[in-house]
Amino acid sequence: MKAFGKILGIVLLALLLLIVAGGFILTHFFDPNDYKDEIRQLARDKANLELDLRGDIGWSLFPWLGLQLHETGVASAQTPDKPFADVQMLGLSVRVLPLLRKEVQMSDIRVDGLTLTLRRDKNGTGNWENIGKPAQPAAAGTAAPATQPAPSGQPTPPTSEPRDPLKLDIDSLTMRNSRIDYSDEQSGKQYTVEGIDLSTGKIREGSSIPLKLSAYLGTNQPVTRARTELTGNLRFDRALKRYQLEDAKLSGEASGDQLHGKTATFSAQGQLLLDQAAQIAEWDGLKVSVNQLRALGELKARELDKQPKFEGGLSVAQFNLREFLEGIGQTLPAMADGSTLGKVELSTRLSGTANSIQLGDLKLKLDDSSFTGSLGLADIAKQAIRVQLNGDRLNLDRYLPARTAKAQEAASATRKAEVDATITSATQGNTPLPPSPTQQAWSDAPLLPMARLRALDLDVALKLGQLTLNKLPIENANLKLRGQNGVIDLQDMRGELYDGRFNAKANLDVRQDVPLLSAQKHVANVPAERIVEAWGEKPPLTGLLDMDSNITTQGNSQRAWIDNLNGTASFVVNRGVLLNANLEQQLCQGIATLNRKALTAPHGGKDTPFRELKGNLTFRNGVASNPDLKVAIPGLTVNADGDLDLRVLGMDYRVGVVIEGDKSDMPDPACQVNERYVGIAWPLLCRGPLELGAKACRLDQEGLGKIAAQLAGQRLNKKIEEKLGDKVSPELKDALKGLFKKQ
Secondary structure (H helix, E strand, O other), X not given: OHHHHHHHHHHHHHHHHHHHHHHXXXXXXXXXHHHHHHHHHXXXXXXXXXXXXXXXXXXXXXXXXXXXXXXXXXXXXXXXXXXXXXXXXXXXXXXXXXXXXXXXXXOOEEEEOOEEEEEEOOOXXXXXXXOOOOOOOOOOOOOOOOOOOOOOOOOOOOOOOOOOOOEEEEXXXXXXXXXXXXXXXXXXXEEEEEEEXXXXXXXXXXXXXXXXXXXXXXXXXXXXXXXXEEEEEEEEEOXXXXXXXXXXXXXXXXXXXXXXXXXXXXXXXXXXXXXXXXXXXXXXXXXXXXXXXXXXXXXXXXXXXXXXXXEEEEEXXXXXXXXXXXXXXXXXXXXXXXXXXXXXXXXXXXXXXXXXXXXXXXXXXXXXXXXXXXXXXXXXXXXXXXXXXXXXXXXXXXXXXXXXXXXXXXXXXXXXXXXXXXXXXXXXXXXXXXXXXXXXXXXXXXXXXXHHHHOOEEEEEEEEEEEEEOOEEEEEEXXXXXXXXXXXXXXXXXXXXXXXXXXXXXXXXXXXXXXXXXEEEEEEEEEHHHHHHHOOOOOOEEEEEEEEEEEEEEOOOHHHXXXXXXXXXXXXXXXXXXXXXXXXXXXXXXXXXXXXXXXXXXXXXXXEEEEEEEEEEEEXXXXXXXXXXXXXXXXXXXXXXXXXXXXXXXXXXXXXXXXOOOOOOOOOHHHOOOOOOOOOEEEEEEEEEHHHHHHHEEEOHHHHXXXXXXXHXXXXXXXXXXXXXXXXXXXXXXXXXXXXOOO
């Protein structure tokens, strides 16, 4: 037995020496460069490839099966003059004996100067799609026979059992100075990955494989450039279809059209997992930074083979959103306060699909405001915004465009000069009645971003403990807003204001060139002067306002909205004051005129208090008709009929004042009210800029003359009664009195 074993060992050694000798002879006396034409033809027949073997082919056989290619191009046999791959040098070697055990043991794989040029033509066909398909010989006039089904009754050949995957054992993979170009003629888009440098450690299945990859990325639509570097440890198990990238870190810089000359520095790190068997992907220990933005979280995706869904958590540390956006070339719309968006912080739970994202359990801090709730995009492609938020407070004035009075002043400069001149000349007393204003008070500047509003898909529900809007502090504010297909519907807006309350509904239709607006509003117990001041105007009165209105208008500017204003409104102002209006002085002056006496001192203060002011308005193209204005003033009752021209902020009223007389402790003799004056509607005319309020009112001299004639007739009738007594018949006395009645 020992001799047999010795003989067998000698035989095996002789065979091994024979194989080594054969390998030596093949590699030293057989030059593959002499068979380039045969190699090219074999590539055409078996793989539908056109090889351009410009450089030398180097090879070894045993114990390493090695191959080196230099300056080699690869193209499809259909387009041999358009190579899709070109390599300066490709070197690899495999141990021969382990291949017999289905093990791949390789030394370093080296790739230098690889260029892949991938293209899709106008028909969507890629220049790589026919690669690897053996060429089919075409017989003239005949079609390739279809696959014949197995005859009935014959057993179907057994399918081959799945093979065990080859076991990989590679010392390293190195790629240098490589490039990938992809272009699509249908879309015109181009993508480039250049300067590719890849290096790995020992590649073994189930083991941690360190890798480092760096490259420059570029696109043309939009033009974007990015430098990237990826490091980590790769681990894979092909049997379980499980792939992990541990301690992954991606970093780099990006620039391009969308950044408008700015540069974004970014990084992302964490633990990545792809489990194809379970169709899930995970990213744990997520850390992301873009310039000064810092975020932590985790993400998990599932149903990767269907419609992928993802969920996870995200926390963003406090940062300056304004500086961040400016740093990536994004321009914010003009805001009244340039310090807004300086403090932003959030934490949330993420969920969504490839075309939607939802931020639930949201906790958001925005400057001095805090919010909870949810927000998201129900359809990213359509920018369908969904918001449900509860907040403590929000000063919206800070985020809205500043009221740069340039446009307004340009539109009303002439009017302001006109009003200023009128105010200067309008003093209490017998000055002439101010003229009606004629200059437009509103701007023609466009207010609505029509294109953006038409594309808006919005559903918002917002609750705030305090909302500041137009300097009005609204408590317990609630807002529900929907916008879709060019129609924005304010379903409800309500709140409390200065111990009063209000609610409103509105609808804006921007589907056509001229937008249409309708609104309904209810106001109860709200200071009227505060509302007027919110519009930047000087209030003519104070008091608690109750109002109901239903209006419509159209256009896209202040002037258009006022010029096309139509609808109705009813109002009551309680416990108010007519500012800068001494009606008592005006009336005393009139009574003194009738008494033919001079006032000894001014009467009343600079303002006139009232118990109630009420009326109804009918709007027609910017002019409000007010036929039933009533004001209840201590000692007076005022009835008025007139118009408010909102286009020029002017008024024109005929006023009747019914007086009870001077009831002060020390009545002025000139202003003493004869019982004949009580119950008479004393006439006033009010005309001029709305800013003047009651200062624009003057005694109606013509009407006052008629009253004087009426009073004179009453005096004569009394004397007739006293003189004639019972001396004449009643019929004659009535006839004589009738001669002095007001005609």
